[in-house]
Amino acid sequence: MPWRTADSVLPEGRYYFTGAEALAEGAIAAGCGYFAGYPITPTTEAMEHLAHRLPEVGGVFIQMEDEIASVCSCIGASWAGRKAMTVTSGPGFSLMQEGIGHALMTEAPLVVVDGQRAGPSTGQVTVGAGDVMQARWGMHGGIPTIATAPWSVQELYDGAVHAFNLAEKYRLPVLVMAEAATMHLRESLTVPAQLEVYERDKSPGRPPFGCDAPDGVPPMPSFGEGERLLVTASTHNEWGFRRTADPLTERVLVNRLYNKVMMHVDDISEVEGYYLDDADEAIVAYGFTARAALAAVQELRDVGRKLGLLRLKTLWPFPAGPVKELGARVRRILVPEMNLGQMVYVVRATADCDVVRYGQMDGTVIYPASIVEAIRRTA
């Protein structure tokens, strides 16, 4: 069985951590054995934490010359058998897109954390969530991968473990779309004594890039194990031989890469509902903004509005089922975002009701009062 129960590296208990520290410790708990990164606000603190913690637990830490080198070295480490992670923010996330595509195409498990800030370009080093569409469409080729949206320090810890597990299970880069707001937040964290960890299937002798199932995940032996692996991000057959002018090989490969995500949305994608049972209107939110949305829902519930919240824990693959179901029973959905409107378009395409955008992009978090006002204004 690829799942195993691992003892926590941190002693079980309650901690008062920043999001950056929780993320770093979550990665260690998940078995991260290689980290490469380049300093950038707001994820530098996670990197600094790993600089001393990872070597203590037998991992490799390195600061590279840029974000491109960081993500590429992580892929090299992943193929050499270690669980690998890098952390960055908007500008670095843009630089990493080609590398993320390489990991996707060679099916190298990898965790990339984007502590989103206000963009475009260098923008502001303050809070934002402007990269959520980039997580889906940023790399060329348009094949989906997995992106999560943690909303708390606890979820940066748990979410790091979850991200590594998904990366290993589905052999792909998992994008943790964190935010400056949560990376710099300090709040209590509960560390359990044990956790479930997924270890990659290394079965030798089988093709590492193909399998019978159209949505399957082939085994992934590592370099140095005698498999004479032929790894390329060019179109390749099940053994890794380049077939860059063969339509069938490309079709088989990209359809499997697509299917292994899109045919497993129910396993991958998670949502959380609040006050939805009797709701006739709802908010769909993610990340830090969902905290403000929950407070706004509670405030408006107090004055009798039948308002609920659907929180997207996973952004991609988009949890279309729950959103569609929600759209069928409420008259209106508000989508507040720390950008000028991104996920709102997906919600609008999915939910069969009125879907209203509330975008704020000024380097500050959205306060509950702003959401309350937005709900009242659009009543």
Added chain:
Amino acid sequence: MSNEWRDYLRPGVTLPFCPGCGHRLLLKHVLTAIVELGLDINKVLFVSGIGCGGWIPSPCINTDTLHCLHGRAVPFAVGAKMANPELTTLVVSGDGDIADIGGNHLIHAARRDHDITVICANNMNYGMTGGQVCSTTPVGAITHTTPNGNQRRPFDLIALVNGAGARYAARYLVTEGPALVSAIKRAIQTPGFSFVEAISPCPTQFGRQNKKDSIKAVYTYVESMAISKEGDSTGATLSPEGLLVTGEFAHA
């Protein structure tokens, strides 16, 4: 030199090189060095980027191979080596890949002294895209993007990596087989960062544009750009006339 190197070609692969391409010779020299060192072939990793030079290991060599993004072979190799230090890790890729788009990674890997060997197949132009100017194209040479002749100075790659702290650096023509094999062996055996530049004539693109009408003429032309270090004790990597000095430039 025996033919044992052929045992390390990946079964079923047809060599992808143009007639007269120096990369075919380099493939043979690299594998001969591996054979002569008696390395455990299951613990050898070849990493390459995009371009003709990247095809030397991938798919030709029957070890673990990692074919990377354009310009990024070195950081991929750094990650693999740090993750598993047992792997004898070699980058074999072209000059455009390693020195142009990947130049920053090259100097930083040398500076940080990762225990990898980078072999740069220098054909003095972008071959795979049809023959454009590169950071290693000699002054005056014609390419599709320098139709009046290249006016920009080329990199002296040996001086570049030595300036960045390489433990071992060597430059030879692919036609200098025994010397090049010996240099590759020394590079692999050198702890820390080592670099070998293999000057590799490109008849199809570079040769044709510079009006060399035979493979032999291309080789003569490229050979005329280099001069042996033999007898020169100055350590210079370029001759007073600007020729590429061939030989070993060890730092240790």
